[in-house]
Amino acid sequence: MDNIHSLMIVLPEVTLAVCGLLLLMVGLINRTNAALVTGVLTILAFAVTGFVMLSPERLQYAYGGGLTTFAFGSMFVDDGFARFIKILLLASSALSLLMSFSYLDKAKIAKPEYPVLVLFATVGMMLMVSASDMLSLYVGLELQSLALYVLAAFNRDSAKSSEAGLKYFVLGALSSGLLLYGISLIYGYAGSTDFMQLAFVLRDAPHHTLGIIFGMVFICAALAFKVSAVPFHMWTPDVYEGAPTPVTAFFAAGPKIAALALFVRVLREPLLAIAPEWYQVIVFAAIASMVLGSFAGLAQKNLKRLMAYSSIANVGYALSGLAVLSKAGLQAMFIYLAVYFLSTLGTFGVILCLRRQGKPAESLADLAGLSKTNPLLALAMTMFMFSLAGVPPLAGFFGKYFIFLAAVKAHMVPLALIGVLTSVVAAFYYLRVIKLMYFDETPAPIDALPDFGVRVTVTLAAVAMLAITIWPSPVVDGARAAIDSFIR
Amino acid sequence: MTFPLLSAVTFLPLLGVALILLFVRGSEGDKRAATMAQQIALWTSMATFVLSLGILQHFDSSNTGFQLMERQLWIPAFNMAYIKGVDGISVWFVLISTFLTPICILSAIGGVKKRVKEFMIALLVLETMMVGVFTTLDLVLFYLFFEGILIPMFLIIGVWGGEKRTYAAYKFFLYTFLGSVLMLVAIFAMAIHTGTTDMTAMMGDKFPKEMAMWLWLAFFVSFAVKCPMWPFHTWLPYAHVEAPTAGSVILAGVLLKMGGYGFIRISLQMLPEASVHFAPLVNILSLVGVVYTSLVALAQTDMKKLIAYSSVAHMGFVTLGIFSLNQQGLDGAMLVMLSHTFVAGALFLCVGVVYDRLHTREIARYGGMATNMRKYALVFMVFMLASIGLPGTSGFVGEFLSMQGAYLANSWYAFIAATGVILGAAYMLWLYRRLFYGVLDKPDVQAMPDLNAREYAMFLPLLVLVLWIGIYPTTFRAVFAPTAQKILTDFNAEAHEATHG
Numbered sequence: 001m002d003n004i005h006s007l008m009i010v011l012p013e014v015t016l017a018v019c020g021l022l023l024l025m026v027g028l029i030n031r032t033n034a035a036l037v038t039g040v041l042t043i044l045a046f047a048v049t050g051f052v053m054l055s056p057e058r059l060q061y062a063y064g065g066g067l068t069t070f071a072f073g074s075m076f077v078d079d080g081f082a083r084f085i086k087i088l089l090l091a092s093s094a095l096s097l098l099m100s101f102s103y104l105d106k107a108k109i110a111k112p113e114y115p116v117l118v119l120f121a122t123v124g125m126m127l128m129v130s131a132s133d134m135l136s137l138y139v140g141l142e143l144q145s146l147a148l149y150v151l152a153a154f155n156r157d158s159a160k161s162s163e164a165g166l167k168y169f170v171l172g173a174l175s176s177g178l179l180l181y182g183i184s185l186i187y188g189y190a191g192s193t194d195f196m197q198l199a200f201v202l203r204d205a206p207h208h209t210l211g212i213i214f215g216m217v218f219i220c221a222a223l224a225f226k227v228s229a230v231p232f233h234m235w236t237p238d239v240y241e242g243a244p245t246p247v248t249a250f251f252a253a254g255p256k257i258a259a260l261a262l263f264v265r266v267l268r269e270p271l272l273a274i275a276p277e278w279y280q281v282i283v284f285a286a287i288a289s290m291v292l293g294s295f296a297g298l299a300q301k302n303l304k305r306l307m308a309y310s311s312i313a314n315v316g317y318a319l320s321g322l323a324v325l326s327k328a329g330l331q332a333m334f335i336y337l338a339v340y341f342l343s344t345l346g347t348f349g350v351i352l353c354l355r356r357q358g359k360p361a362e363s364l365a366d367l368a369g370l371s372k373t374n375p376l377l378a379l380a381m382t383m384f385m386f387s388l389a390g391v392p393p394l395a396g397f398f399g400k401y402f403i404f405l406a407a408v409k410a411h412m413v414p415l416a417l418i419g420v421l422t423s424v425v426a427a428f429y430y431l432r433v434i435k436l437m438y439f440d441e442t443p444a445p446i447d448a449l450p451d452f453g454v455r456v457t458v459t460l461a462a463v464a465m466l467a468i469t470i471w472p473s474p475v476v477d478g479a480r481a482a483i484d485s486f487i488r
Numbered sequence: 489m490t491f492p493l494l495s496a497v498t499f500l501p502l503l504g505v506a507l508i509l510l511f512v513r514g515s516e517g518d519k520r521a522a523t524m525a526q527q528i529a530l531w532t533s534m535a536t537f538v539l540s541l542g543i544l545q546h547f548d549s550s551n552t553g554f555q556l557m558e559r560q561l562w563i564p565a566f567n568m569a570y571i572k573g574v575d576g577i578s579v580w581f582v583l584i585s586t587f588l589t590p591i592c593i594l595s596a597i598g599g600v601k602k603r604v605k606e607f608m609i610a611l612l613v614l615e616t617m618m619v620g621v622f623t624t625l626d627l628v629l630f631y632l633f634f635e636g637i638l639i640p641m642f643l644i645i646g647v648w649g650g651e652k653r654t655y656a657a658y659k660f661f662l663y664t665f666l667g668s669v670l671m672l673v674a675i676f677a678m679a680i681h682t683g684t685t686d687m688t689a690m691m692g693d694k695f696p697k698e699m700a701m702w703l704w705l706a707f708f709v710s711f712a713v714k715c716p717m718w719p720f721h722t723w724l725p726y727a728h729v730e731a732p733t734a735g736s737v738i739l740a741g742v743l744l745k746m747g748g749y750g751f752i753r754i755s756l757q758m759l760p761e762a763s764v765h766f767a768p769l770v771n772i773l774s775l776v777g778v779v780y781t782s783l784v785a786l787a788q789t790d791m792k793k794l795i796a797y798s799s800v801a802h803m804g805f806v807t808l809g810i811f812s813l814n815q816q817g818l819d820g821a822m823l824v825m826l827s828h829t830f831v832a833g834a835l836f837l838c839v840g841v842v843y844d845r846l847h848t849r850e851i852a853r854y855g856g857m858a859t860n861m862r863k864y865a866l867v868f869m870v871f872m873l874a875s876i877g878l879p880g881t882s883g884f885v886g887e888f889l890s891m892q893g894a895y896l897a898n899s900w901y902a903f904i905a906a907t908g909v910i911l912g913a914a915y916m917l918w919l920y921r922r923l924f925y926g927v928l929d930k931p932d933v934q935a936m937p938d939l940n941a942r943e944y945a946m947f948l949p950l951l952v953l954v955l956w957i958g959i960y961p962t963t964f965r966a967v968f969a970p971t972a973q974k975i976l977t978d979f980n981a982e983a984h985e986a987t988h989g
Binding site: 391401404405428431434477 | 562563564565566606628631632633635636638639642643646647653654657658661662665666669670672673676677679680
């Protein structure tokens with residue numbers, strides 16, 4: 001009975017994992033079109049998982065009226081928090097897969113393993129956000145990371161891609177080591193790996209030993225690596241540039257969101273009692289990321305590197321939501337993530353279809369004149385850029401608005417000031433993209449031929465962003481419900 | 489439920505955008521597509537203007553509160569609502585926005601030759617944003633529209649502008665964006681203090697003294713950049729010079745007024761105590777601006793730059809009038825703003841007329857045009873005199889009242905401001921002399937045709953309004969004066985209570 005209950009709770013993850021195992025077979029049966037068929041089926045698998053996750057029957061059975069429910073002892077937790085993030089994860093995985101087919105095809109790396117790896121990475125991410133024990137956290141994180149290492153090096157004939165994969169692997173392994181060391185320190189000094197028990201032990205402890213603080217710092221460092229927050233961001237621009245563009249798009253959305261959610265879960269649940277300690281770390285990481293991401297982006301000439309710095313700055317904004325230590329801050333962070341993944345995926349959709357003489361074009365200068373050859377694509381890109389810059393009335397503005405509102409509410413006016421000022425700096429490089437597309441005339445404008453997948457993705461992202469602009473309430477309320485289920 | 493007139497006026501231009509996007513097909517350079525886009529834009533903006541006249545018709549000027557209110561919960565979780573309403577102050581700003589847009593479209597029909605469809609879309613989006621700023625009574629939505637204007641304006645300057653358009657567009661965007669994000673932080677603080685972003689509720693609220701000072705400064709930076717006040721004005725000459733004619737007209741006619749509107753609506757109405765405290769600062773900056781920019785205008789060789797600097801000088805009279813903190817000053821500021829909308833708009837259009845023909849704004853390239861372009865010379869003269877502030881034109885009434893207000897505040901203010909008027913006469917008359925008198929010796933200037941029917945259609949309404957305000961300002965003053973009086977009564981009561989209570 002208890003096991004069946006547990007299985008019902010992890011049913012979405014089980015569904016997705018089983019789908020992945022079945023999909024591995026497709027390549028053996030259908031050899032001609034294996035990548036495309038597997039890809040489409042993978043997207044279907046994401047959709048099915050979403051339905052399973054949200055089906056009222058499962059929710060009724062698993063929760064029985066409560067807000068939170070645990071599986072397998074208390075290794076795995078399912079709550080509104082996890083569901084909100086998992087919806088974003090499934091959507092971003094599905095969309096990034098949808099727009100990658102024709103790119104992979106042209107780069108001659110369309111293999112059926114690609115969608116399956118994306119799928120397993122997604123399973124890992126879902127486990128991460130539902131982890132309720134340091135061990136399940138680690139297992140989820142590694143499942144995700146291993147798939148990502150392979151994806152980064154997926155274009156194995158390209159030196160850059162291999163370099164990206166190797167770099168990511170070496171540094172990722174190092175950060176996993178830090179994480180494990182942190183976990184072992186915490187286990188050694190608190191005597192448990194279970195989140196709830198850790199929370200109780202740390203809360204009731206008269207004072208916190210250096211071992212606990214050290215463990216916390218190691219865990220923060222490892223997670224900061226995963227979300228690419230400064231000062232653990234160095235890998236990001238290289239990996240973003242080297243990895244095949246669809247992989248970069250995938251990296252920029254899902255894994256970031258999952259790792260940020262994990263950050264929130266670990267710091268707000270087991271380590272809540274030492275908040276005065278970790279809060280300094282997060283404030284530093286947030287400010288450093290905002291500043292570095294904004295200033296370093298100014299000098300970039302490659303679009304993917306630019307997006308890497310943009311993502312660093314964005315992680316800084318998201319972490320500000322965590323740094324303010326309030327429910328309002330976390331709610332704002334969730335709103336931010338929901339808007340962020342749309343604008344990022346949309347932007348990468350546009351980058352994916354830039355081609356010069358049949359080869360992928362990635363430099364900023366290649367954008368020149370795009371508004372002439374491809375007005376709609378340029379318009380969508382303009383929306384994404386202004387949204388990333390946080391210029392109203394686009395959706396990105398609401399993300400920043402709620403985050404800094406929470407910061408001011410928590411009497412952290414300097415944080416809010418730094419945030420808004422760095423967004424002015426960052427606005428410069430987003431404006432440059434628009435300037436290139438609209439102001440510059442060029443004799444040889446780029447030929448961008450969006451295929452079906454990119455068209456659908458870009459349109460969906462743009463429409464969703466417009467909808468959020470006009471009626472932000474559903475996202476705002478969804479984020480609030482998610483946080484309410486998590487912090488009582 | 490009554491008809492949501494204000495929302496209709498705000499969003500009607502977007503209908504035009506949708507029509508253009510849906511029905512205008514055709515590649516770049518397709519004449520038919522361009523004409524169709526122009527027609528749709530022109531008729532939509534005319535319809536918007538007619539609809540906005542309905543606001544004036546339903547407006548009761550003896551009622552000093554907000555009218556034609558609309559209220560709709562928007563983000564309940566944060567107590568944010570979609571609130572619209574106009575009072576005697578904002579009703580005129582709505583009308584100048586809807587009035588100026590069709591004129592700009594008319595001018596763009598002659599002036600903008602590339603990417604016509606996109607230009608019309610940008611102008612219509614701009615109109616929605618402008619009306620939105622002046623009709624919104626929720627602070628977040630106000631910010632949304634206030635900032636949103638940057639997007640179409642950035643594109644208008646950058647895509648259709650002159651040679652150094654990229655620099656001008658960046659400078660315009662980043663300068664105003666920097667000013668506004670400080671306002672955003674102030675909005676956070678106010679929203680948290682009052683628990684709502686409803687501006688009508690905030691007007692009754694009091695902020696702690698120290699907080700009010702910081703809030704005031706944050707808003708000041710944003711509005712001073714927008715206005716623009718010396719020394720925050722450096723973006724303006726570039727933006728004006730590089731923008732296409734229609735962009736300059738909107739920029740001078742409406743966007744600068746958003747600064748003045750913000751000063752009245754937010755600084756005066758929400759932060760009275762701090763306004764009293766900082767009034768001397770604003771006044772001195774205004775006076776420096778009036779004199780300094782007038783001197784700078786004297787030295788210009790580019791027509792548009794000259795008029796741009798004269799704009800800064802005129803806006804100096806506006807801020808001087810507002811922060812005289814008396815009825816004459818406020819009335820004067822309102823009238824200067826209305827007058828400046830028509831006069832500066834018209835002068836930029838005048839520059840556009842010859843620019844379309846000769847493609848240069850260099851003053852020295854012209855001369856003697858009074859002989860071959862008589863009608864143009866006459867039209868230019870009326871607006872030039874209005875800019876100087878000749879009695880009988882709109883410029884006089886406003887400047888007179890705002891200087892009177894300044895005199896009541898401090899007689900030296902009026903003295904210095906008056907020197908600005910003299911300098912204004914000097915640079916405008918000199919400009920006129922260089923353009924229209926002298927020998928008509930340049931062959932290409934000789935060859936220029938006089939005004940055509942489309943250009944008449946642009947200037948005629950402006951001409952009528954400039955003379956109307958000059959001769960019978962009561963028509964306009966009667967609508968805003970009761971509200972202005974009430975704002976000052978409330979202001980004095982609150983400021984008095986703060987200093988003595």
